[in-house]
Amino acid sequence: MEVSSKMRVFFVCLFLLFLVTVTAVNPSLNDDVLGLIVFKADIQDPKGKLASWNEDDESACGGSWVGVKCNPRSNRVVEVNLNGFSLSGRIGRGLQRLQFLRRLYLANNNLTGSITPNIATIDNLRVLDLSNNNLSGVVPDDFFWQCGSMRAVSLAGNMFSGNVPSIIGSCSAIASIDLSVNQFSGSVPKEIWTLSGLRSLDLSDNLLEGEVPEGVEALKNLRSINLARNSFSGKIPDGFGSCLLLRSIDFSDNSFSGNIPNGLKELVLCGYFSLGGNAFSGDVPEWIGDMKGLQTLDLSRNRFSGLVPNSLGNLWSLKTLNLSGNGFTGNLPESMANCTNLLALDVSQNSLSGDLPSWIFKSDLVGENKKTGRVKSSLYSLNEVPVQSLQVLDLSHNAFSGEITSAISGLSSLQVLNLSYNSLTGYVPSSIGGLKTCSSLDLSNNKLNGSIPLEIGGAVSLKELILENNFLIGKIPISIGNCSSLTTLILSKNKLSGSIPAAVAKLTNLKTVDISFNNLTGNLPKQLGNLPNLLTFNLSHNNLEGELPAGGFFNTISPSSVSGNPFICGSVVNKKCPVKLPKPIVLNPNFSSPDLDPSSPTPTLGRKRNILSISALIAIGAAAFIVIGVIGITVLNLRVRSTASRSPAALAFSAGDEFSRSPTTDANSGKLVMFSGEPDFSSGAHALLNKDCELGRGGFGAVYQTVLGDGRSVAIKKLTVSSLVKSQEDFEREVKKLGKVRHQNLVELEGYYWTSSLQLLIYEFVSRGSLYKHLHEGSGENFLSWNERFNVILGTAKALSHLHHSNIIHYNIKSTNILIDSYGEPKVGDYGLARLLPMLDRYVLSSKIQSALGYMAPEFACKTVKITEKCDVYGFGVLVLEIVTGKRPVEYMEDDVVVLCDMVRGALDEGRVEECIDERLLGKFPVEEVIPVIKLGLVCTSQVPSNRPEMGEVVTILELIRCPSGSDGQEELLG
Template identity: 45%
Template structure:
């Protein structure tokens, strides 16, 4: 009747035992309270590295244990500090026995489950740190004993729901509060205003909303030094009165929906060091009071709607190290006093309306590492000496700069990683230590330097849209790290170097609109990572490489080369083979026979007759040989087709011998791995569907789950839409069996089918974790977002599943790749569903097909709307690219606002071009490796190219 948790039972027994001992042995045994409490706490943990091995129940006191401190007077445990030990499990109740505990710190572990309400009510507890764990659920009401607590950190967990109204109570002693990095929602609790002694308040990276009553809740905190409300959904304007926060050092409000002008009195916070107001809706001019922030080292007001003149007083803030005013509407010019910023390391003013010269005084900013002036109206030349500063990132693209690019010193060669000068310069220079070189759309001329690949780390080389001439140097093969090479729209000539085949990491090669000639080296087909190639509009001839990406290239990647051999191209096919040798039988005799009559040897008509005769013989012979070859090949093809038809018929007969004899088996469930079917299918299939649990409905039908057979294995059963679409049941069975052979770990396996003229069912695997659509967009607040590890597992597995479909014979094109068709098993491995149904249900009416595409807004490749284009697997690649973007950003492919429509692929592409791609990443998934996420985003943009030939092939 009663069920007990065995660990809780042990705990109760220990508590009873300890109470008995205290009653009979006095204070000497009381020391065991701490031992008992810690042992019970330890018993509920998983200590993978045995850090707590020294904790033994046989000890009389825990004061000698690792990570434990005791009060030297009372001998009772005062500090438990277990940060970063890799512990997991629940935070058990044993800690509640430690009634003399002052500090409890369990940060940077993997504790899970809910927070016990009693944990924070330990008498005298001053410091509680549970940050960076996997705790979930609601924050308990009246959680803290606020008469003593000074420090509370619950950040970076999976806590959800709103803050309890009575959470804070009388919290006069509270100095530090951080709830950052959770899934908390709603408005800030009104009781927070009672915490008037706060000096740090961090509520960032949650889902708080509304218009905070700053005047009564936050701006009255006179002792506040750090205020971080970033990455929430707060809105409204900030009232005047900031001057009350005289001690404020950090103010971070980025990533909200704050609007209106910036508070004019922020400048009256003399100790302010960090100010981040980026990614909001602030408007108007920068307040003049900012000039008084003499201690300011970090200022970021990017991605707002600020206007007015660029502040000429900026040079007076000599402590500045980071300045970002990008993506606003600031006008005017940069002041000459910029050189006063001796500590400046990062300067981004991109995408404003700034004009004038780049001040020469910038060369005095000796610590400058990143400078981004993209998308303004700067003119003149780049200041001499600027490239002597050891810059790492330089972006002067889309300005009106003129003149030569100053030659940098060896210090520049040692430091520069990214150089972007698109549409701004009229000169050429080389750099040796770059990872990215972008000189597109300038007026560069001359040849590509042979030493351009002296940088062993160069990954991106983009020289498109210039006036470069001459050959592509063979030394290009020395760029061993190159994965993006684009040289299009130049005047390059000569052949494509074979050395490109050495670039094993190369993914994209664009050489279109040049004057390249000769054959494409067959060796390029060995580049396994090559995803996209465009060689259109050159003078290339001959056969394409037979391997790699080349056999699947579309017409747009090859057109404009009248000599290339491809069935996609019109015009003659020129092979680079020796021309046939035509001999004049009199030519040799004329040279050695000096006695031949002049009239015979010099008669042009006689020579012409002999020449035409030999040419005619050669032509006729060649025509006969070709005709004979065509006939032989045709006969062989007919024979081969007959053999293949025979083999297919034999295999089909073998596969279906257990279930059909000339006609499809009706009124019976056919399972591919058994010869019999459950009787309840034969008698009453509709009753099955009534008993089964409906789990979803799509364009192709309704899906149910049901335990199959005596073993109760769960399967998914799809009831196909409309019964009049199957005209030939034999065709239905044949197609179903073809789909049943498509087996792969990342595909939902088709297990069987049921057919009658009125009802058709498909039986397939059941995925217990539901669809990716639910995990991304429809999850409950209590469910944590997908981690980067699981998201990457989804992306990789989906790619493998698609590749298997595209290499299947005959190839299977899905046409409908989207999160609702990606199902997840118990380990979050993706399984593609609904593949092949478009081919199976060939008689779908226009209404159903229209609904299918309406349900996949944003995923449908643009060529699917144009019937004149050849549709192939690249339609799936487009949908896969959109799915990648959705997985990484957590956003839908198309989002509708009140005044605009945001296309996700366009948004990410713009952010990537601005160097802000990582701002698109879903902040809810926690920590992630930037060096993995950024290439995945770039791959997604390649997959979503509007031109099919620019997308990768074969999934």
Template identity: 45%
Template sequence: MKTFHHISLTLLTTLLITSLSNLQTCSSNNNNINIQLNDDVLGLMVFKSDLHDPSSSLSSWNEDDMNPCSWQYIKCNEQGRVSELSLDGLSLSGKIGRGLEKLQHLQVLQLSHNNLSGTISPSLTLSSTLENLNLSHNSISGQLPNSFINMSSIRFIDLSYNSFAGQMFDGFFQDCSFLRRVSFAMNMFEGQIPSTISKCSLVNSLDFSNNHFSGNVDFSRVWLLSRLRNLDLSNNALSGNLVDGVSNLHNLKELLLQNNQFSGELPKDVGFCVHLDRIDFGNNQFSGELPGSFGRLSYLRYFRVSDNHLFGEFPQWIGNLISLEHFDLSNNQFYGNIPLSLVSCIKLSKIFLRGNGFNGTIPEGLFGLGLEEIDFSRNGLIGSVPAGSNRLLETLTKLDLSVNRLKGNVPAEIGLLSKLRYLNFSWNDLGSEIPPEFGLLQNLEVLDLRNCALFGSIPKDICDSGNLDVLQLDGNSLKGPIPEDIGNCSSLYLLSLSFNNLTGSIPKSMSNLNKLKILNLEFNELNGELPMELGKLQNLLAVNISHNSLTGRLPVGSIFQNLDKSSLEGNYGLCSPLLKGPCKMNVSKPLVLDPHGFDNQMNPQTPRNESSESSGSIHHHRFLSISAIIAIAASFVIVLGVIAISLLNASVRRKLAFVENSLESMCSSSSKSGAPATGKLVLFDSQSSQDWISNPENLLSKASEIGEGVFGTVYKIPLGSQQGRNVAIKKLVTSNIIQFPEDFDREVRILGKARHPNLIALKGYYWTPQLQLLVSEFAPNGNLQSKLHEKLPSSPSLSWPNRFKILLGTAKGLAHLHHSFRPPIIHYNIKPSNILLDENFNAKISDFGLARLLTKLDKHVMSNRFQSALGYVAPELACQSLRVNEKCDVYGFGVMILELVTGRRPVEYGEDNVLILNDHVRDLLEHGNVLECVDPSMMNEYPEDEVLPVLKLAMVCTSQIPSSRPTMAEIVQILQVIKTPVPQRMEVF
């Protein structure tokens, strides 16, 4: 049906263009108007033929109607010619075709908020009368043709939120005398911003944000655009200095330069742009002091200069900014007192001073404002926490005063902050009890009171709200039991009470914390047995109960059976092969050890000291019973040992055959057929096609081959005239690759949009019915497989910092694939050969999403893929049908962790046995000597406090039950916690 539809549209387009040509050849003065009308009708019908209209929004467009002015979404001028075409938000898909060329009087073209895709033909030229062009919020890709728009007439142009790529022609804005507004935001443009933009003297809004623009910006030219009101260059890789001269922009309201590489001092005359409403210079390399002219900006509402190298005292002129709502000086080198004049900013709602050198006390009047967020953390503030006013109690959602030198009681008014969600007083010297009023905070999600010199007990109603996600009370002097009411904290995923003086047993109610992921109770005085009910907590990823007085067995299930020695040591009554010392269990003696125990319970009057005969008889029976138990136990152990040795190789063989046998039971889907189109080369983000020959398959030779995988062969190809620049070309296997060109284009473009620093960027493709090539970024350091297993003995080993960087980068890349796309992009084949490395050993995941290009899961292809990934394959892949989700990638990632830490392959064959790396590490972990498996080539140059939790994470990732494995987003969080220095570790939560 789709093939027929495609042929019909093609035939219609051909007929319409033919008719148009015939009419044009027959033109005369008498019927000139009719022919012009035919131009518009035929042009619109050709344009419509390239679209898919699911809602039939264009049903009124009829080629038999020679007056398009009555059609919906069309407006005409006084001469009856089409002057406006507005199709915003109609869910149209397809491409922008050649029919628009016939609309020679078009002034407004608005196609925003649709699903248009494909590239724009380099020869397509819009009307010279066009004034307003809006193609925003689509999926249009490729380069922007130089002749697409006649800049001599254009006033407004919005191409934002598409996938345009490549460099822009420097002369693009050469003739822009009428241009008022430009937005190219949220695309993939690269290279320099055209310098001719300085010729657009009437422009009032420029938005080039969220692209890949780079190079130096000459702000002396930008400041010449005196009509400019909004300038947004944020989120690129631009550089340069902000020279003085910005005061020429008398109407400037927004100046957004954040997340670039701008440097030097801030312009001293910026305060003369008195209409400025928003300034964001954050995350650059600016230095020096804040210019005093900032104090003139009485209309300024948003001011952010965080994450730079600025210094100096807190500006006294801050009180002049009476309209200020958002103020952020975080992570610079400012110092001195917080001035009382800040209280004059009566509209202030968010203030961030984190990571500077401010000292002195917090002005009490500041807590009288209607603030929503306060972050004064990581400074040197002293004094006490001010009490909040009624106004603050109604507005505050975040309060972070951590890592200062504050003292004294926490004001009871804190409990009245009805909207507070985040509260952090950690690393201060409060020296007080935990205010019971904290239980009144109905919306509180994070409570961090670590290392605050707190004493007393944990309030039993601390979780009355039921919304608390994070509770951290480590490093205090808290005593008494953990309250039974802790079970009411149903939302907790992090509970950390370590390094206190807590006593009593761990409450059974803790088993109600079904969302709990991290539990830290180490270095307390807890006693008694661990509640067996804790084994129900299937989401637990990390537990530490070391250095207490706990006894008895570990709970069955969850993570408890996989805890290592460091998480258990210091509890001499715990039953674990990892610990030395007696195993104490507070249970009644079984009847076989005390045959008269039942009688004694029934007859308490019976004296304990019987006659010697009776006593000897009892002793004899007890001795025989114990001996019998020992004999039975020993026999049982011996039998188990024999069975284990006998079945070892059979077990291993079954594990290896597990994947192979599963291939027979996999389901496959049927492929789509369609008429092949002509071959084409599509480049998403290359500068131009001049660097490519017309037939890319001629580039492929045995000499340029660098690898071969299940999906095809990879070649390293130099990129034409660009010296030293290479790309990788994958020649796909032809078996079952999508042969319908539109479907192939759509799927490849989805993969092309998966841009992330830890993903290999897909740059384009070449398609013919017989050959499909994928063009992608080239990684100069090869793949992880070669660095781990195929390096020469003389080559240096990967250092632990590089190994950890690779792990974290891979995790971030997978998290992007899993969580940024719906449906998620599943890799299916995570292993070192698919982890490429750039010049700085940053991980780049390759071959992601290639399964999307298969019309069916061919048995031979899947078999080869699984054989090449032996040891990485998740168990759920061996089932009657391929019912898997992204957790199969988590399993492969877990095995890759083991491979990076140990330097060994996932499966190794010896003369008499086969070693399964996952089982081997798990066994070492259970016996407390897991460090024996760490790659010896690192020469013990690794931190144990990073290696051990990484290995534990691997064990959780390779759980046989998919639902027990964490998500990749959670794995990124855990790795960041592991890498962060101890005092700061839990802040990522």
């Protein structure tokens, strides 16, 4: 490899020597070609964007060279624009030969290294843009030594450090300087403040310090200045008031102090003015209203005090006003009703007081005060909403009082409403449901009373609803289920009562829930365990009871989140739940009677109900005992005689046979338990194990489809490892554990059937069949696009991650166990069935799951290695390669056996991995996704278990692969 690299360098140098020789003969013909080819040789072009740059061309101006523009008269290159080409490497000396170059754009690439003064020595260069790369080091003084023609320079978004070169002050014609988002330090050279032609100066997001000197009035042409997020100090020079063309001023997040200089009142053209995050103090001057062009005014996080200036009402163009984090007192002036274009108003964290501003919350003309009965007055007509366009309103952390009027619905464009930490009273108005566009509503830490209005469900865009620490009563409204985008629901520290509505379980986007310190009662809806995105759920200090929901977040909920509920039980609170055993549904395969209701505790004869005396019951009981004894002895004799011909289980269930309608003995009875509901099997029981309804066979048994009495299809797995299955008690305990595992990408276990010689598992029916069928059988309708395949991979990874989080190992990962539902979502089946066996011996894992050939991790063959979740990771890796390539894990050729993992790994090493991709996907897949997925599959199939990632990490990697912004993290994880 090293010799090859040296040879490449040798030939490049030889080629460049040839070009130099040619240009010596005719320099005007080849200077541009030579310079660009030398530049190209120094960089990497992973996307082949510069493929059209051909060293055999006599000129770069034929129109075919991408990113190159020429002067049609001189036929010389005047512009090179390679913005966003994903180029990497260093900027070499080649561009120095482009002596007619006027504009050079290399922004938004991955260029590295330091910059040399060679670029700036190009005589005619006017625009230089190197922004948003990874360039670093100190910018040398001589970089700007010959910048007489320079008009604009941008080094923004790199990692430059050291001082800003003072020689930049010699660039007398320069109009724009952007050095933002770097690590420049020290003070700004005073020469910069004398550049009279300067129109735009951006030094934001650096480590600059010191004071801005007097004399800035020399910047007569300045339109925009940004010094934000540095460590500047001192006062703002009054001279900026002489820069009458200024339209944007951002001095935020520094250490400036003093008053706002009076000279700034002359800046009538200024539209953006931000002094936020400094140490300014005193009153805000009334002349602020003379800056008529203001659209954004940010004075937040300073030490301003006094009243909010009445003159703000003169700023008719104002769209954003931020006065938060100061010491303002009084109320907002009524004159601000004139600011009809206002979109965002933030006056939080001040000492404002009085009723909520009437020009925002106008009173109803016909509204009646609940305390006095007097009709409320209003300054505005019913149709007049002064700030109807308002999108963000934050009045939090003040001392506002009074009530929230129903006129709040007039703020029809509102997206964020925060009135928290005030002293508001009264009810939450029902008109709150009219805020259709509102995504965040925070009324917490006030004195609100009454109930949460049912109309809250009308605010369908809500993502955050925070009502904590008030005096709210009543129930949590069922209508909350209409707010499907809700991620945060905080109702703690109120006096809410009743139960938690099951509608909350519909809010699948929920991440944070806090209903603590209320008077809630009843059981938690079991469906809450299906919420996929929950991060916290605090239900402490209520009167809730019963067992916590199973699955998902509730499997690992913190004990502190359930404390203060004396009747909550479960392992989290170390309190055993009372055993409430429902009468199981008993399926008697040899008996059928239309008069009996299988869900009834005891059969009844007709509809008559007899009330018997105690003596009669005793007599009947004695007679029954004698009869049962006689029958029992007779049945035992009959069973002994019939055992040789056929076992009871075989008599009861035989693939292809209908259920017998003759009476059966107790020994032939089976126990059917459904985890939810009591379905009627009467119409479909005869087909429970019908051979014609067989869906397939696997390592643990055959699967049949049947239809319940309610018309619902289910899949029945008949276990064929009966001789190895645990006792009934152990079997039922393990099956119930599996029944509690819930995830959108897992096939749901709905119930089971037990006899000593026959065990059935009842699953939900998944309509579109197995992944194996879609990959290897047929074509056309079964074909999976790349997007569908990626979703299968991601969904399977999430399912396995959930199983591992629940301490369940699958043991049997393969494409026949991945099913596809009607929405194209994958569902993993056959999980955890090895838990039903008394031991994980080698016979079981090799013989009974032999269909998993090619998926089994190498440690299965080692007697001393513990079987762990990493075995599932290996099988998942093989599955990934199977999905991408469309090939089986092991394929038998005429003279060879091809192992998929080895084949793909070899192809990757030889640089031809794209040849392995399923030919049905050719031209229809993104390489930037497929190749990392293949690499991930190979990492998962590492021979060493410790080198395989956890399934949680696999999910993270897949999500990074799908989202290009996380590509760096993806490469790091894949190694």
